[in-house]
Amino acid sequence: MNYKEITLMINHELEPFIADILNEVGAxxxxxEDSEELKKGRIETFGEIYELDPADYPESDVRVKVYFSELDYHDGIIETIEEKINQLHDVKVTRLEISTDEVQEEDWANEWKNHFHAFKVSDKFVIVPSWESYDALxxxxxAIHLDPGMAFGTGDHATTSMCLKLIEKYVLPNQSVIDVGTGSGILSIAAHKLGAAPIKALDLDAVAxxxxxxxxxxNDCLDAITAEPGNLLKGETEKRDVIFANILAHIxxxxxxxxxxxxxxxxLFITSxxxxxxxxxxxxxxxRVGYRILEITRDSGWIAIAARKEA
Known part of the structure; x- marks a missing residue:
């Protein structure tokens, strides 16, 4: 199956809202690719971090590449994206340029390798793509070994990295976990590395x-983590010690x-x-439902929350 690639050049003020919009149109x-990524000084934060290639990033503003399968794409999608962006309240649109291209399935599979390299995401976790080796633990x-494929979650996005930092701070051995919207499975793997068990990973998307x-x-934990399709927590009855949900705010x-x-x-409820x-x-x-907020972290316009269910 081939894919349609839509490239949007947008101003930074739009970036926190674009994921919601693209999710709504079925991306x-x-x-x-944020031009500001080259200025963040990651090496000073966690030590050994991969080197970003400036050629992969725009000189200014934000480049967003969004993909649709040939079965899902239709001509009205671009118009819908434009309408939703222009309907945002109190957000100034100073740049919105859209172009399209065709992507072969094999090119899609290799796209991640151009952007994703081993890096240390937190004090305890190093993300290592499956096509690279890493001997500096x-x-x-x-080490969390990943091939993200078509699922969200490499650890590089602010929402995922903040979740990982909260997980390493709060999750304890032998705690039971359910990971809602698991994507690449990265949060479940992190919990397993810390000794949590049992772990269940859910995602509405069968590909994920x-x-x-x-x-x-x-990561040698296929037998330790149950992964299956699921619509949020609908139908779940077994109580857990920890729930992860790195999805969108309205969900x-x-x-x-x-x-x-x-x-x-x-x-514990960890969400971003x-x-x-x-x-x-x-x-x-x-x-309102009874949670006590333990911590709120912020990065690049996103937040992550750790909350406790009071006994």
């Missing part, structure tokens, strides 16, 4: 479930009540995919 995959560090299972096998909002009911007393503008809505809902 199969998104790559965000330090004591106390864990298969990608996650492949990554579990790469997080839909599952807050169910997450609280499904957690054991003193259970929330733009800063939706922080108040999510925090108020969490507190």
């Amino acid at each position: 199969n995959g998104v790559v965000i 330090q004591e106390g560090e864990h 479930v298969k990608v996650a299972q492949d990554n579990f096998e790469k 997080v909002d839909l599952m807050i009540d169910d997450s609280y009911a499904l957690l054991n007393d003193n259970g 995919g929330i733009i800063e503008e939706k922080e108040t809505m999510i925090v108020e809902h969490l507190e």
Whole structure:
């Protein structure tokens, strides 16, 4: 199957909203290339970090590449994207340029290799793509071997990296976990590396479930993590100690009540995919059902939250 690639050049003010918009129009995959990435000084933060190639990034603003399968694409998608961007309230649109291209399936599979290299994402976790080797692990560090394929979650996006940092801070050995919207499976793998068990990984997208299972096998934890299709927490009855949800704010909002009911007393809810503008809505809902906010972290216009179910 081939894919349609739509490239958007947008100003930075639009970037926190673009993922929501593209999800609404049914995107199969998104790559965000922010010109500011070259200025962040990652080496100073966590030590050995991969070198970014300036050729992969625009000179200014943000380049967004969004993909649709040939079965999902239709001519009205571009018009819909433009309409949704122009309907954003209190967000100035100073750049919006759109172009399209055709992508062969084999080119899609190789696209990640041009952008994704081994890097240390937190104090304890080093992300290593499956096509690279890494022999610089330090004591106390864990390598997470990934081939993201067509699923979200390489650890490089702010939402995923913030979740990983909260996981390494709060998740304990032998805690039971359910990972909602697992994508590449990265959060489930991190929990396994820390000794959590049992772990269940859910995703509405069957492709993501298969990608996650492949990554579990790469990390020698295929038998330790159950991966299956699932619509948020619908149909889940077994209580857990920890729930992860790195998805979009309006979807997080839909599952807050169910997450609280499904957690054991003193259970932990770690969530991200929330733009800063939706922080108040999510925090108020969490507190309304009985959660106590432990920590809120911020990065690049996104937030992540760790919340505790009070006994």
